[in-house]
Amino acid sequence: xxxxxxxxxxxxxxxxxxxxxxxxxxxxxxxxxxxxxxxxxxxxxxxxxxxxxxxxxxxxxxxxxxxxxxxxxxxxxxxxxxxxxxxxxxxxxxxxxxxxxxxxxxxxxxxxxxxxxxxxxxxxxxxxxxxxxxxxxxxxxxxxxxxxxxxxxxxxxxxxxxxxxxxxxxxxxxxxxxxxxxxxxxxxxxxxxxxxxxxxxxxxxxxxxxxxxxxxxxxxxxxxxxxxxxxxxxxxxxxxxxxxxxxxxxxxxxxxxxxxxxxxxxxxxxxxxxxxxxxxxxxxxxxxxxxxxxxxxxxxxxxxxxxxxxxxxxxxxxxxxxxxxxxxxxxxxxxxxxxxxxxxxxxxxxxxxxxxxxxxxxxxxxxxxxxxxxxxxxxxxxxxxxxxxxxxxxxxxxxxxxxx
Amino acid sequence: xxxxxxxxxxxxxxxxxxxxxxxxxxxxxxxxxxxxxxxxxxxxxxxxxxxxxxxxxxxxxxxxxxxxxxxxxxxxxxxxxxxxxxxxxxxxxxxxxxxxxxxxxxxxxxxxxxxxxxxxxxxxxxxxxxxxxxxxxxxxxxxxxxxxxxxxxxxxxxxxxxxxxxxxxxxxxxxxxxxxxxxxxxxxxxxxxxxxxxxxxxxxxxxxxxxxxxxxxxxxxxxxxxxxxxxxxxxxxxxxxxxxxxxxxxxxxxxxxxxxxxxxxxxxxxxxxxxxxxxxxxxxxxxxxxxxxxxxxxxxxxxxxxxxxxxxxxxxxxxxxxxxxxxxxxxxxxxxxxxxxxxxxxxxxxxxxxxxxxxxxxxxxxxxxxxxxxxxxxxxxxxxxxxxxxxxxxxxxxxxxxxx
DNA sequence: CCGATAAAGTTAAGGAGCCTTACTAGGGCC
DNA sequence: GGCCCTAGTAAGGCTCCTTAACTTTATCGG
Numbered sequence: 001x002x003x004x005x006x007x008x009x010x011x012x013x014x015x016x017x018x019x020x021x022x023x024x025x026x027x028x029x030x031x032x033x034x035x036x037x038x039x040x041x042x043x044x045x046x047x048x049x050x051x052x053x054x055x056x057x058x059x060x061x062x063x064x065x066x067x068x069x070x071x072x073x074x075x076x077x078x079x080x081x082x083x084x085x086x087x088x089x090x091x092x093x094x095x096x097x098x099x100x101x102x103x104x105x106x107x108x109x110x111x112x113x114x115x116x117x118x119x120x121x122x123x124x125x126x127x128x129x130x131x132x133x134x135x136x137x138x139x140x141x142x143x144x145x146x147x148x149x150x151x152x153x154x155x156x157x158x159x160x161x162x163x164x165x166x167x168x169x170x171x172x173x174x175x176x177x178x179x180x181x182x183x184x185x186x187x188x189x190x191x192x193x194x195x196x197x198x199x200x201x202x203x204x205x206x207x208x209x210x211x212x213x214x215x216x217x218x219x220x221x222x223x224x225x226x227x228x229x230x231x232x233x234x235x236x237x238x239x240x241x242x243x244x245x246x247x248x249x250x251x252x253x254x255x256x257x258x259x260x261x262x263x264x265x266x267x268x269x270x271x272x273x274x275x276x277x278x279x280x281x282x283x284x285x286x287x288x289x290x291x292x293x294x295x296x297x298x299x300x301x302x303x304x305x306x307x308x309x310x311x312x313x314x315x316x317x318x319x320x321x322x323x324x325x326x327x328x329x330x331x332x333x334x335x336x337x338x339x340x341x342x343x344x345x346x347x348x349x350x351x352x353x354x355x356x357x358x359x360x361x362x363x364x365x366x367x368x369x370x371x372x373x374x375x376x377x378x379x380x381x382x383x384x385x386x387x388x389x390x391x392x393x394x395x396x397x398x399x400x401x402x403x404x
Numbered sequence: 405x406x407x408x409x410x411x412x413x414x415x416x417x418x419x420x421x422x423x424x425x426x427x428x429x430x431x432x433x434x435x436x437x438x439x440x441x442x443x444x445x446x447x448x449x450x451x452x453x454x455x456x457x458x459x460x461x462x463x464x465x466x467x468x469x470x471x472x473x474x475x476x477x478x479x480x481x482x483x484x485x486x487x488x489x490x491x492x493x494x495x496x497x498x499x500x501x502x503x504x505x506x507x508x509x510x511x512x513x514x515x516x517x518x519x520x521x522x523x524x525x526x527x528x529x530x531x532x533x534x535x536x537x538x539x540x541x542x543x544x545x546x547x548x549x550x551x552x553x554x555x556x557x558x559x560x561x562x563x564x565x566x567x568x569x570x571x572x573x574x575x576x577x578x579x580x581x582x583x584x585x586x587x588x589x590x591x592x593x594x595x596x597x598x599x600x601x602x603x604x605x606x607x608x609x610x611x612x613x614x615x616x617x618x619x620x621x622x623x624x625x626x627x628x629x630x631x632x633x634x635x636x637x638x639x640x641x642x643x644x645x646x647x648x649x650x651x652x653x654x655x656x657x658x659x660x661x662x663x664x665x666x667x668x669x670x671x672x673x674x675x676x677x678x679x680x681x682x683x684x685x686x687x688x689x690x691x692x693x694x695x696x697x698x699x700x701x702x703x704x705x706x707x708x709x710x711x712x713x714x715x716x717x718x719x720x721x722x723x724x725x726x727x728x729x730x731x732x733x734x735x736x737x738x739x740x741x742x743x744x745x746x747x748x749x750x751x752x753x754x755x756x757x758x759x760x761x762x763x764x765x766x767x768x769x770x771x772x773x774x775x776x777x778x779x780x781x782x783x784x785x786x787x788x789x790x791x792x793x794x795x796x797x798x799x800x801x802x803x804x805x806x807x808x
Numbered sequence: 809c810c811g812a813t814a815a816a817g818t819t820a821a822g823g824a825g826c827c828t829t830a831c832t833a834g835g836g837c838c
Numbered sequence: 839g840g841c842c843c844t845a846g847t848a849a850g851g852c853t854c855c856t857t858a859a860c861t862t863t864a865t866c867g868g
Contacts, residue, residue, distance in 0.1 A: 024436045026824045026855060033826090050845050059827055060846070087844025088834045229657040241737070250649070252739025253633040253772075262736040262768045264729055325668055332666040333645075333737040335656025364666045368657075433826095434854065454816050463856050464817065491815025492863040 031401060033058060034066045038075060038397065041095050042120070046079055048090030067093060073400040075099050095120060100396035101156050103164035103203055104385030105143060106210065107131070109184045109237060112142055113381045114150045116161070119396060121220075121389055125154035136187030144200045158202040162392035162399075165206045165213070165384040166194070169238065171255065172207035179207065184237050204395075208387060210234070210380045211258060211343075212249050214373075215242025217383030218340050222374035231336045232373070233260070233326060236344025241330065260326050282322070287315035302348035316348075320355025327356065327370065328363040335366065342373030349373070435805060437462060438470045442479060442801065445499050446524070450483055452494030471497060477804040479503050499524060504800035505560050507568035507607055508788030509547060510614065511535070513588045513641060516546055517785040518554045520565070523800060525624075525793055529558035540591030548604045562606040566796035566803075569610045569617070569788040570598065573642065575659065576611035583611065588641050608799075612791060614638070614784045615662060615747075616653050618777075619646025621787025622744050626778040635740045636777070637664070637730060640748025645734065664730050686726070691719035706752040720752075724759025731760065731774065732767040739770065746777030753777070 033056075040055055041047055047055070053063045070076040071093075079094040097118030106113040108131065115126040127150050133139035143166075151158055170182030170189075178191040198205045215232035218224040224232070224244060232242040241258035243250040251257050287301040290311040304312035327339050341349050341356070349372035357370055375382055437460075444459055445451055451459070457467045474480040475497070483498040501522030510517040512535065519530040531554050537543035547570075555562055574586030574593075582595040602609045619636035622628040628636070628648060636646040645662035647654040655661050691705045694715040708716035731743050745753050745760070753776035761774055779786055 024433045024440075024855095026433070026826090029433055030825065048845070061828090061848085062826060064846070065825085083835075084844060086836050086842075088846075090845055227657075245654070250654075253631075253741035254739055256739035256770060257737065259739065259770060260736050262732070262770050264732045264736075264767045328666070328668045329733050330737055332664050332668075333661065333734055335658055335660035335663065337657035363668045366660060366663060366666050431853080437855090452816070465819085465857090466855060468817070469854085487864075488815060490813075490865040492817075492861095494816055 030066070030069075033062065034070055034401065035397060037063065037066055038070060038095060041076065041093060046092045046094040048082060048092055050090060052093075069401070075397065075400055097122060098160075099400065100162040100392050101160050102385055102388035102392040103147065103150075103161050104381050104383075104388055105147065105164065105166040106213075106381040106384060107139075107143070107166060107168045107185065107188070108210075108380070109169075111377075112146060113378075114143075114146045115381055115385050116150050116154055116156060117385045117389060119389070119393055121385075123385070124156070125150045127153075134186050136190045136193055139185070139188060140193050140197055140200075143197055147197075147201055147203075161203045162395045163206070163388045164201070164203045165208060165388040165391075166197075167208055167210045167213040167380040167384040169210055169240075171209060206387070206391070208384070209240070209242075211240030212242040212251070213383030213387065214342060214375075214379035215244045215340075215383065216249060216386050217375055217379040217381070218342070218373060219244045219247065220386035221382050222379065223340055223371050224338060227338050229334065229336045230338035230340060230368075231258070231330050231334060232340045232342060232379070233323065233330075234343035235323065235341065239326075240343075241326075243334065243336075260330070263326065263329055283315055283319050286318050287312055290314045298345070299347070302345075302351055305351055316351050317355050320352050321359045323352060324356045324359030324363060327360050327368070328366070331360070331364055331366040331368050336368050338369045338371060340371055340373050342376065342379055347376075434470070437466065438474055438805065439801060441467065441470055442474060442499060445480065445497060450496045450498040452486060452496055454494060456497075473805070479801065479804055501526060502564075503804065504566040504796050505564050506789055506792035506796040507551065507554075507565050508785050508790075508792050509551065509568065509570040510617075510785040510788060511543075511547070511570060511572045511589065511592070512614075512784070513573075515781075516550060517782075518547075518550045519785055519789050520554050520558055520560060521789045521793060523793070523797055525789075527789070528560070529554045531557075538590050540594045540597055543589070543592060544597050544601055544604075547601055551601075551605055551607075565607045566799045567610070567792045568605070568607045569612060569792040569795075570601075571612055571614040571617040571784040571788045573614055573644075575613060610791070610795070612788070613644070613646070615644030616646040616655070617787030617791060618746060618779075618783035619648045619744075619787065620653060620790050621779055621783040621785070622746070622777060623648045623651065624790035625786050626783065627744055627775050628742060631742050633738065633740045634742035634744060634772075635662070635734050635738060636744045636746060636783070637727065637734075638747035639727065639745065643730075644747075645730075647738065647740075664734070667730065667733055687719055687723050690722050691716055694718045702749070703751070706749075706755055709755055720755050721759050724756050725763045727756060728760045728763030728767060731764050731772070732770070735764070735768055735770040735772050740772045742773045742775060744775055744777050746780070746783055751780075 036056055037052055040052060049063045049067055050060060053060045056063070067076060075096060076093050077096045078091055080092045081089045082092050083089045097120035100119050101124070102117050104115045104117070110131060111128055112131040113128045115123050117123050127146050129142065129146055131142065133142050151161065168179055168182055168188065169184060170179045172194065173180050176191055177195055178193065179189055182188045194205060194207055211232065211234040214234055215224070218232055219227065219230070224230045227244070229245045234240045234242070239261045241260045243258050283298045283301050284296045287296055292301065292304070292311045301312050301315055305316040323341070330336060330339065341352065345352065353370065353372060360367060360370065373379055440460055441456055444456060453467045453471055454464060457464045460467070471480060479500060480497050481500045482495055484496045485493045486496050487493045501524035504523050506521050508519045508521070514535060515532055516535040517532045519527050521527050531550050533546065533550055535543070535546065537546050555565065572583055572586055572592065573588060574583045576598065577584050580595055581599055582597065583592055586592045598609060598611055615636065615638040618638055619628070622636055623631065623634070628634045631648070633649045638644045638646070643665045645664045647662050687702045687705050688700045691700055696705070696708070696715045705716050705719055709720040727745070734740060734743065745756065749756065757774065757776060764771060764774065777783055
């Protein structure tokens, strides 16, 4: 099973919590307006001061002075000029992507992926290495060396990395300082590992559940972009769902939202856990039951189905029905406008899409759009980067404007 | 079935939408601070200016001047004095509950309930009348006369009622200006009825789904008070769920979240809709199937079970199992910390609680607290009042501070 | 009864930050 | 070159917050 995201995972000191109960002094006002300008500039990519004044509703002098502060803080740069139809040429500004960096890490069973992004969200370096670690020390070492290498490759000092996010199966237990329910990663459940990585890298780190990060990845960069509410169903070794509502993770009261492995499910013989029914192992089991022989893997079954092998086709059909059950339950409770299918079965979503859609139609009148993941294997990594970016932008803004 | 809440139901002009993208000018700053003070005052009930200064972090002069503005606007009053241990006696201020009023209406199949509350949330008048209307005209007339009577009883002019909320089964379709899916209320689905009521009463009105309002009612006044995330399951003529997350309704992408009537459910003979399996009718059916005879109602079955009638007990047990299925599904998807059972079966929750809890325990390791509704039959009405209050407070604040 | 102390609240001075108005700067078109 | 148009700057004013000192009013202890 994919565990939930732990809110404010392993995040250290600088919390950047909103405090809406605080009074609004003039300093806060200025900082709010500077932030507004910076955000607008990020959205536009590049803009002149006059344009920003029009867009934000602030007066030109205010924009000029606020932008001067931002430039002095190193958050913004002149990047060129633009000649309008007629009139004076404008000086263009853009956020400085090198004002800080965000680190994303995806710890998967087969692969370890690390990426570094500038504040504009663009990756500046990335490394994917096979995860063959079978013990906690080996895994942490691998993470540390890979992350260091990524930073070195891009010439970024660790001190410039404002924030990092690690994606992993399971849940990070803040109190016990360890990851729980990550049964597929040997040794990864030991206490203090994240603290050790944080200490060795010198980068603030948060830990989140991989299904949740994948959902956020699809929201930030993929097929869920801009969706009001969507669910990402991750089918692979386990089964998990990430929910993104209004651009933010919906984690539930204790961070266990999306634990659809626990959905009640009536198997054909006896009630069983849904997680055991969906997921890679179940496909193999079903195929075997329908008569397939030999050394089977989920991938092999899907490949056979693609070739038209009848037993494999039936197994895939059954898998589609089971996923449809999940989708229908999520639809009835959440009413998402979109359900994204991804995870280990990513390569085989083409085969599953039709049966899932058909069975959903039969199960419920609620019909969210069902789409395959766009980011595929990169969803978790890019989600980690997106979350790290969010925090990094806040931190860099606060750090750089505080000293003025 | 209970339909969903339609966001911004029948609400007219004054929308009070947040516009976080707007710049922060000085006027906004002042108004924000006044609002902060008013909210704090509502929380404290009563406070001196020095106390407010300490609590909010604002300086004493600022508090004095802002409070003077609020008093001039009629939003706040001196209400007495307080003598501290030693030192000058403080002048106490409190929000004026009569600065505006909020109206709540619950249109149920058996009863029509109307309540009027001051801005402090206290009911100033209330009326419950039997709903025997069997046509749209009769129903709207009944609503209008009852509401007028409630206002008259408390001596409140309709112009002082800043906002009203109507709770009803079904969904209000904003475009077609009619309620949909309210099959149990004859005539109530006709177009323009809400507009007519609004026009005749002279009060801005919103329409929301009853299950959602009941959830909010339990959050504001009942057993869900202060809960981070909880679900209210309304079991009666139909089946519905309201979800309150961080104090706000979770409505889903199209307002259909909580439509648990559509949960896939394997009946004992054939797949059927869950709504048909849970709900009053189903209890009766089950009892009959188990051998009970005679003119049965849900209430009769529950009463018989309370007496120990074995067939009735079995029927109740089955009903509990079905509800547990719903709870388990909600728990897996949402992870609420609390599930409240209410609705028409309110009187019989005592009988259901044990079987529901037991079956949930058997179905899933996720175990939200399960509690009976505290507000009972009043949940929808009080939820309507709570929602109306929220909007009314905003409207009154804006209206009264605008003119200065 | 009188001063010391303490808390509530007011007054006055100062300053931060925004806006408006009016200006300068620079580019193309007639 | 004059005109028009857009970008950007300068000066002045306004709002509203804060700090600091002061007044008012209460209790306490002698």
